[in-house]
Amino acid sequence: MGGFQIGRGLLKAASALAFCGALIAPAIAAQLVAGPMAGYPAPRSALLWLQTDGLAQVQIAFWPTGRPQERSTSAVVSTEPAHHHTAHLDLAPLVPGTRYEYQVLVDGHAANDLGPLWFRTAPLWQWRAPPPDVKVLTGSCAYFNDVDFDRPGRPYGDGYRIYRAMAAQQADQMLWLGDALYLREADYASPAGMAARYRHDRARPELQDFLRSTPQAAIWDDHDYGPNDSGSAFVFKQASLDLFKDYWVNPSYGLPGAPGIYTVLHLGDADFFLLDDRWYRDAGRAPETADKRLFGPAQMAWLKNALLESTARFKIVASGGQLLNPAGRYDAWTHYPAEQQAFLAWLKASGVKGVLLLSGDRHLTELLRLERPGAYPLHELTCSPLNSGPAKGERTNGLRLPGTLVEVRNFCALHFVGQGRGRRLEIASFDVDGRELWRRAISLTELGYD
Numbered sequence: 001m002g003g004f005q006i007g008r009g010l011l012k013a014a015s016a017l018a019f020c021g022a023l024i025a026p027a028i029a030a031q032l033v034a035g036p037m038a039g040y041p042a043p044r045s046a047l048l049w050l051q052t053d054g055l056a057q058v059q060i061a062f063w064p065t066g067r068p069q070e071r072s073t074s075a076v077v078s079t080e081p082a083h084h085h086t087a088h089l090d091l092a093p094l095v096p097g098t099r100y101e102y103q104v105l106v107d108g109h110a111a112n113d114l115g116p117l118w119f120r121t122a123p124l125w126q127w128r129a130p131p132p133d134v135k136v137l138t139g140s141c142a143y144f145n146d147v148d149f150d151r152p153g154r155p156y157g158d159g160y161r162i163y164r165a166m167a168a169q170q171a172d173q174m175l176w177l178g179d180a181l182y183l184r185e186a187d188y189a190s191p192a193g194m195a196a197r198y199r200h201d202r203a204r205p206e207l208q209d210f211l212r213s214t215p216q217a218a219i220w221d222d223h224d225y226g227p228n229d230s231g232s233a234f235v236f237k238q239a240s241l242d243l244f245k246d247y248w249v250n251p252s253y254g255l256p257g258a259p260g261i262y263t264v265l266h267l268g269d270a271d272f273f274l275l276d277d278r279w280y281r282d283a284g285r286a287p288e289t290a291d292k293r294l295f296g297p298a299q300m301a302w303l304k305n306a307l308l309e310s311t312a313r314f315k316i317v318a319s320g321g322q323l324l325n326p327a328g329r330y331d332a333w334t335h336y337p338a339e340q341q342a343f344l345a346w347l348k349a350s351g352v353k354g355v356l357l358l359s360g361d362r363h364l365t366e367l368l369r370l371e372r373p374g375a376y377p378l379h380e381l382t383c384s385p386l387n388s389g390p391a392k393g394e395r396t397n398g399l400r401l402p403g404t405l406v407e408v409r410n411f412c413a414l415h416f417v418g419q420g421r422g423r424r425l426e427i428a429s430f431d432v433d434g435r436e437l438w439r440r441a442i443s444l445t446e447l448g449y450d
Contacts, residue, residue, distance in 0.1 A: 030056035030079070032111045034202045036104055037211040038119045039249030040173070040265050043096035046119050047249045048089045051202065052079045052106060060089045062102035065118065073105075084195055086246045097123030117212060120172075122266075130419045131269035131313070137166055137214065139411040140177035140221065140320070140360025141385035144201045149184045156182075159387045159409040160206040165434030166411055167213040173267055174214045175274075177360030177383060178221025178320030188226050191239035198247050217265055218248045219274045221320030221361050222331065229331050231281030241279070250274070258298035264306060269423075270416050271312035272358075273303055275319045284335050294321075294336040300343065307352050314416060314425060314447070318358040324368050324380045327394045331361065348375045353448035356425070358414075360384045363391035365406035365429050367440060368399040376448035381427055383412035404429075406437055 035050035048060055060074040072091075079085040094100065101118045104111040123132055143157035150156065166174070181201040187193040201207075224244075226234040234240070244261055245253055254260035260276035280296030295303070307315055317323075322332040323340070333340045347355060357380035368380040380399075385391075386409060393405050406429050415426040421444065428439040 029107055029109070030054040030085075032104065032106060032114075033085075034208065035211060036060075036102075036114070036117065037249070038215045040217050040251050041120060041122045041215050042251070043122045043124050044094050045090060045092035046094060046100070046121060048091065048102075048119075049086065049247075049249045050079075050089070050104060051084070051086045051199075054085060055079060055081065056085070056106050057108070058087050058089065059105040059108075060091060060102050061105060062091055062100050064095070065099040065101050068101075083246050084199060084243075088249055094121050096121050097125075114212065115209075119215065125268070131416070131423070133418075134173070134268040134270060134416045135169065135171040136173045136175055136267060136270075136272070136414045136416075137169055137171045137411055138175045138177055138318075138358065138381075138414065139166075139383050139386045141179045141223075141363055141388040142176075142201075143182050143385075143388035144204050144206075146184075146200060149186050156389050157387050158389075159432040160204075162387055162409060162411060162432040163206050163210040165430060165432060167210040168434055169214075169413065169430075171214050171413065173265065174210075174216045175265070175272060175318065175358075176216070176218035177318060177358065178219050178277075179223040179360060179384075179388070180218055180220070182223045182388070183226065188230075188234075188236065191236055191243075194236065194239060194243055198243055202247060216248070217250050217272075217274070218244075219261060219276065219318060219320055220244060220278060222278065225278040229284055231278055231283060233283065234278075237279065254279075255298070255302060258302070260299060262299055262302065266312070268416055269312050270314035270316060270414075271306075271310045272316045272318055273306055275299065275303065275317065277320045282336070284331055288335065288337055290338045292336050293339050294333055295339065300339070304343075304346060304350070307347075307355070308350065313354050313423065313444070313449075314356065315352065315354045316356050316358050316414070320359065321361045322359045322380070322382055323357045324370050324378065324399060325362075325382075325394075325397060326399070327397055329394065344372075344378075347378075348372060351448075354444075356381070356442065356447070358383075362393075363388060364393045365404070365410055365412060366393060366397070367401045367404040367427065368397070369401050370399055376446060379442060379446075381412060381414075383410070383429070385409055386411060387432070401440065403438055404440065408432075410437060 030052040033053045037049045039047040063071040077087040099120045145155045145157040187197040252263045260279040262276045265272040359382045363385045370378045425442045429437040
């Protein structure tokens with residue numbers, strides 16, 4: 001009997017020790033849930049993004065391809081809950097025009113099963129060589145089904161294999177033209193709901209290879225900003241901007257005293273001017289008065305000065321919504337006629353060459369051409385949808401170039417190729433399996449150059 005009591009006492013003590021050990025045992029190590037993703041490639045630095053499932057210390061080890069003995073490491077960054085466990089890791093100094101391989105370290109350990117990881121810095125070609133050929137992918141409207149929050153009926157998202165086809169393009173840059181995710185009614189009712197949607201969609205396995213293979217940049221439109229057709233009145237706009245900054249690695253966001261997501265990408269001899277069509281937007285149903293605005297005075301002043309100061313041969317102005325389509329059935333610049341016409345008049349009077357417009361939103365793809373007496377024609381490529389539901393185009397759109405209407409899921413490529421007077425922009429649309437649907441070339445002459 002006494003031995004039994006002693007045994008029970010030893011058993012209790014052992015159980016207590018095991019329980020305490022469980023309390024003080026180290027927590028399960030954090031794991032990578034999305035990324036890594038490279039942002040816009042600069043000549044002397046690179047910015048990488050990733051997200052973990054909890055608090056972690058992350059770092060990037062990197063080296064020039066073929067020279068592992070030159071291995072360097074980035075500063076350690078903590079994936080804090082305040083930033084949704086995301087991290088932006090700045091790699092510098094780097095050598096222009098160089099391919100680098102890299103490794104992700106989470107709490108000092110290499111992240112597994114990521115495959116080969118690499119990025120390339122932009123070349124320093126000015127005054128030294130002809131401009132390099134550059135391929136930029138683009139598209140908009142990416143809907144990832146989530147049965148608990150989707151509307152009843154047939155799922156809206158499909159064709160997720162499009163991201164494999166896009167990764168296979170081995171492009172120099174991807175530019176998302178807005179609606180890179182769809183905030184549902186339950187999401188935009190609070191900043192926490194919006195954050196949950198960002199986290200859910202960014203971690204989708206269908207996206208990861210594409211995010212890791214191609215540098216990424218983005219603008220927003222209504223669905224990744226707030227409610228449908230929302231603008232300056234959205235009460236959670238600051239939370240939306242903070243989320244956008246956490247989840248993307250654009251080179252900059254707005255200007256001091258004039259917030260927003262507008263910025264510029266320099267890619268070879270093409271400058272991409274990324275516009276913010278939400279932060280300053282007056283309601284679309286507001287009267288079409290002289291002061292009704294989509295982009296607002298501060299952003300328009302920036303755009304005009306940036307276009308005048310640009311030395312790029314190609315100047316691509318990108319917006320979430322359509323800029324030229326006169327049909328006016330949907331959310332577009334045509335509902336802000338004073339601001340639209342003032343810019344088009346300024347563009348003609350200023351003599352800025354090489355401008356082409358880029359937009360998303362419409363769930364279809366089309367190439368528009370606006371003839372301008374006394375100036376070169378102005379083209380606008382609308383590219384949509386990626387994997388959201390396709391739509392039908394207006395049959396009466398007189399600006400659409402024949403053969404360019406696409407009413408299935410697709411993505412587009414802008415390829416800046418050739419040398420000297422033969423330099424040109426080739427635009428193409430591809431279906432979810434990467435099959436080419438159409439291709440058009442725009443010459444320097446069509447962009448105002450002699």
